[in-house]
Amino acid sequence: MTLQTMLLVAAALFSVGLYGAISQQVVVMVMMGLELMLNGVILAAAAFWWFLSPTPDGQVLLLVVITAMTVEMAMGFAVATLLHRSRQSDMTDMATDLSR
Amino acid sequence: MDLRSLAARRTAVLAVEVPGWGRTRCALEQHVRTRGWRLADSPADADLLVVCGRPGARLTAAVEHVWGQLPGPRARAEVTTAEAVPAALDRATAELADGAAQRRDADGRPAEPDPGTTATATGDDGDGDGDMDMDMDMDMDDDSGDMDHGDMDHGDMDHGDMDHGDMDHGDMDMDMPMPGGIGLAGGGGDDQLADPDSLDLDVLHVPLGPVLPHWPAGLLLHTTLQGDLVVAARAEVLLPADGSPTDPPVHGTAAGRWDAVATLLALAGWDDAAVRAARVRDELLAGGQPPEADRLARRITRSRLLRWSLRGLGRLPEGDAHDRLRHWLAGTEQRRSTELSAVADLVTGLDLASARLVVASLDLDTADRVTVPVEAGS
Amino acid sequence: MTVTEVSAGWVPLAAALLLAVAAAAASLEGALAARSAGQPLGSGLLTPVAETARLFGQRRRTTVAADLPLQRIGIAGLLTAALLMVAVVPFGRWTVADLTVGVVWFNAMDVLVWAAVWLAGWGPNSAHALVGGYRFLAQALSYELPLMFALTAPAVAAGSLRLGDVVAAQSGLWFVVWMPVAFAVFCAAVAGFSVWGPLGAPAGATTAGGVLVEAAGVDRWLLSAGRYALLTAGAAFGATAFLGGGHGPLLPAWLWLLVKTAALLAVLVALRRRLPVIRPEQLAAPAWLVALPLVLLQVLVVSVVVVVQA
Amino acid sequence: MLTGIVFWVLAVVAVAAGVAVFRADSMARATYALAASFIAVGLVLLLVDLEFLGVITVLMMTMEMAVMGIYMIMFMGMNPALMPMDMVHGKRPALAVAIGTFVVLAAGALLVPWPTRRGAPAADLVTSLGEAIMESKMLVMMTVSPVLFATIVAALVLALPRGRYDRLGDDLRAGKAPR
Incomplete structure (x- = not known):
């Protein structure tokens, strides 16, 4: 277990998540992609923390990432519910008129 | 003590009451209790299937269906009088303990898995073919349009190519893209209550009864569930075969009231009080005058938690579920026959648990033979 | 009293001990049930043994279109979570895993039960089981937050998340004496994650056994044993965090804990x-409007006491 | 040595479960695959002595995925049957972008000359974390808490315009409105 291997795993997680976030049509599936990306970020942050500078500050950063994840989830659920209620759909493609 | 006799100490019995044979079922419950056995919650839980009474054709089909869901080792018995219960139970126990017979039974069973929703499965939904008890009522009309993703013609949307064309209710062949022949839950149609959460959850058609513990004999309630909310219901009673029970009816007597108390309390999850109420009932049936009845009645009436969970359920002009329970306990119940239509109407809009409590609180006398199916929610 | 971590070879013994205590609980339940049925108390004592013999001799069931892998994970999950919970509980001078964050670990394991119960309900593709699974989550959302704050109270008082320190901090006074609200909420939550008693609606009679409805044979045994084991693990943790753990006169610490x-x-x-079962939708309001503020107040009181003493 | 093996097992589980999220054929499986991925990462955090954060990750993510499972099924309309599903748009470009990202990140991880470790972890990491967020990094905590609170309020406002009992009163049947 070295910094490089941990970063490689983190990169793999991030890329898989990115693939999902770009390709999925359903809002909740996109959220799962984002979650997976953040999962990679957590792992990378932990690797940096352990192998480069094991100070308390690094832990705080990780805590913030985890918080960001929950915020993202909560808002994602809320928006998905709202979308679902208002237009009976949960497809990102069908929500494009939001941008018009 | 070998394992089999040890296991027999906890034999679980699934009782099926045919309308009119309440007395037999009470006797069965009493014998189960005095032997230290217990009543099963569902077919999967049961070792023994005991039919109390002579079921009619549709009820027989339902019993057969449930019989197929007992995991085995299993045995079944049919009793029609209270006196016949001990002998029938002894025979069934011997059959359970007969290893060779059980192995033969297991070998003879089909290998494919049983359908789900077992506690409620009826095997027969009135349309005669009865091979798939999941109502394939899939509301495929495009204007209602919330058969999720099914009717969306997206370019590369490869959703298991649902072909509306060969969606045939009659013969469900297994090459459909639906595993086990069970369709996706459909979206709500026009015939139902609008989803109170306006989330348009999937709709499931779940028949409640006729073989269901703590449930009126022979009652079959076709429910449409959205989430766990009953959005439409239709009630009917599956009839017994010709020939009436020889035992006097329990319903309408003091014992019948305690039977209703026991049923309601068992559903409310208060096992201790439920079992004690059943004991009072059995002593009354035996002609005794149980001294502990008053104390138990006071204890049940005093329970705040019970009052809290029953308050406001199944409101009728004369009171709610808890009022009716108090009347049973005080022995001041007015005789009144609840129409089946009223049952369907009362449970519509409730969640499954409340619906079950409401049905139990009505203390239906299905032996009255109200046979016309009645609908609510349409 | 210091807590030492024993080697992994002791894990089976810890598991056996957990199961033994759980079986004793099932015996007691059987005896009490026999008494209400009008049978002699002793006739129910063998219930767990008889039930085990019955279920091990029974065939397993599979249902149409069941999600078997998920179902099996859920069914095995209860017992696993219970074992992982007791792993951090100091048994006298010994513990299986002396985590610095034992309290949080316990909390994380009880959240694993969320997944396990829901999966056990989802797997069989049966309406009643599924409703049972959903009910558990609905109920869990009610009890989990009060439980988290209830667990905070002893941690704050001990100034540590390590269970050994929590026990050591109770050498003078048991925490239950000055944090009764946290203890009461904790006990309710134990009933919640064990699907037990008033919070047993996910396996209740209104859904013909809920998550248990399709389970037969070994599957049913695992679920039932899992529920008793969770109850036992919860009791062991409660005894550790609120009832002074191994502290007590005369007897050795491990016996006191037992x-x-x-x-x-x-x-x-x-x-x-x-007690009858509470309907899950009725639980949310008292849990969030009464239990949560009360337990927050409890944490505040504990924090003030700790600051003043320091 | 043992740590290395455990790490690789967990790494494989994390990535494989991550891939399974988008390849699974039922919503429940996808959700719980993601949960498995998170649990594996949480356990990796335990390996590098981040006990508190590792356990917290397991705790929060299991809870979140349990709730997420409900959303998945609620919005996607799947019964427990395993439906083959493939609801993607622009699969190829997405794949290309993802692989490109991985190559860049991996190259970065392997080629950048990382500095050597500065400092050593505190003896009690949990305490040091607590002291950090309550002393030197207090500002972070003070920002995070209102953000979390705002999230709760905002999410509720968005998702719950009116509850079922608000609109219909206690008698839900009154909602039998024409559609």
Whole structure:
């Protein structure tokens, strides 16, 4: 277990998540992609923390990432519910008129 | 003590009451209790299937269906009088303990898995073919349009190519893209209550009864569930075969009231009080005058938690579920026959648990033979 | 009293001990049930053994279109979570895993139960089981937050998340004395994650056994044993975090813990006989409007006491 | 040595479960695959002595995925049957972008000359974390808490315009409105 291997795993997680976030049509599936990306970020942050500078500050950063994840989830659920209620759909493609 | 006799100490019995044979079922419950056995919650839980009474054709089909869901080792018995219960139970126990017979039974069973929703499965939904008890009522009309993703013609949307064309209710062949022949839950149609959460959850058609513990004999309630909310219901009673029970009816007597108390309390999850109420009932049936009845009645009436969970359920002009329970306990119940239509109407809009409590609180006398199916929610 | 971590070879013994205490709880439940059925108390004592013999001789069932892998994970999950919970509980001078974050670990394991119960309900593709699974989550959302704050109270008082320190901090006074609200909420939550008593709606009679409805044979045994094991693990943790753990006169510490666990467990089992099941939708309001503020107040009181003492 | 093996097992589980999220054929499986991925990462955090954060990750993510499972099924309309599903748009470009990202990140991880470790972890990491967020990094905590609170309020406002009992009163049947 070295910094490089941990970063490689983190990169793999991030890329898989990115693939999902770009390709999925359903809002909740996109959220799962984002979650997976953040999962990679957590792992990378932990690797940096352990192998480069094991100070308390690094832990705080990780805590913030985890918080960001929950915020993202909560808002994602809320928006998905709202979308679902208002237009009976949960497809990102069908929500494009939001941008018009 | 070998394992089999040890296991027999906890034999679980699934009782099926045919309308009119309440007395037999009470006797069965009493014998189960005095032997230290217990009543099963569902077919999967049961070792023994005991039919109390002579079921009619549709009820027989339902019993057969449930019989197929007992995991085995299993045995079944049919009793029609209270006196016949001990002998029938002894025979069934011997059959359970007969290893060779059980192995033969297991070998003879089909290998494919049983359908789900077992506690409620009826095997027969009135349309005669009865091979798939999941109502394939899939509301495929495009204007209602919330058969999720099914009717969306997206370019590369490869959703298991649902072909509306060969969606045939009659013969469900297994090459459909639906595993086990069970369709996706459909979206709500026009015939139902609008989803109170306006989330348009999937709709499931779940028949409640006729073989269901703590449930009126022979009652079959076709429910449409959205989430766990009953959005439409239709009630009917599956009839017994010709020939009436020889035992006097329990319903309408003091014992019948305690039977209703026991049923309601068992559903409310208060096992201790439920079992004690059943004991009072059995002593009354035996002609005794149980001294502990008053104390138990006071204890049940005093329970705040019970009052809290029953308050406001199944409101009728004369009171709610808890009022009716108090009347049973005080022995001041007015005789009144609840129409089946009223049952369907009362449970519509409730969640499954409340619906079950409401049905139990009505203390239906299905032996009255109200046979016309009645609908609510349409 | 310091807590030492034993080698992994002791894990089977810890598991056997957990199962033994859980079986004792099931015996007590059987005896009490026999008494209400008008049978001699002793006739119910063999219930767990008889039930085990019955279920091990029974065939397993599979249902049409069941999600078997998920179902199996869920069914095995309860017992696993219970074992992982007791792993951090100091048994006298020994513990299986001396985590610095034992309290949080316990909390994380009880959240694993969310997944396990829901999966056990989802797997069989049966309406009643599924409703049972959903009910558990609905109920869990009610009890989990009060439980988290209830667990905070002893941690704050001990100034540590390590269970050994929590026990050491109770050498003078048991925490239950000055944090009764946290203890009460904790006990309710134990009933919640064990699907027990008043919070047993996910496996209740209104859904013909809920998550248990399709389970037969070994599957049903695992689920039932898992529920008792979770109850036992909860009682063991409660005895550790609130009832002073191994502290007590005369007897050795491990025996004290066993006695306290058994006592708390017996109370939980006996309570089930006295109370009906609460409907899950009715639980949310009191949990969030009464229990949560009260337990927050409890944490505040504990924090003030700790600051003043320091 | 043992740590290395455990790490690789967990790494494989994390990535494989991550891939399974988008390849699974039922919503429940996808959700719980993601949960498995998170649990594996949480356990990796335990390996590098981040006990508190590792356990917290397991705790929060299991809870979140349990709730997420409900959303998945609620919005996607799947019964427990395993439906083959493939609801993607622009699969190829997405794949290309993802692989490109991985190559860049991996190259970065392997080629950048990382500095050597500065400092050593505190003896009690949990305490040091607590002291950090309550002393030197207090500002972070003070920002995070209102953000979390705002999230709760905002999410509720968005998702719950009116509950079922608000609109219909206690008698839900009154909602039998024409559609």
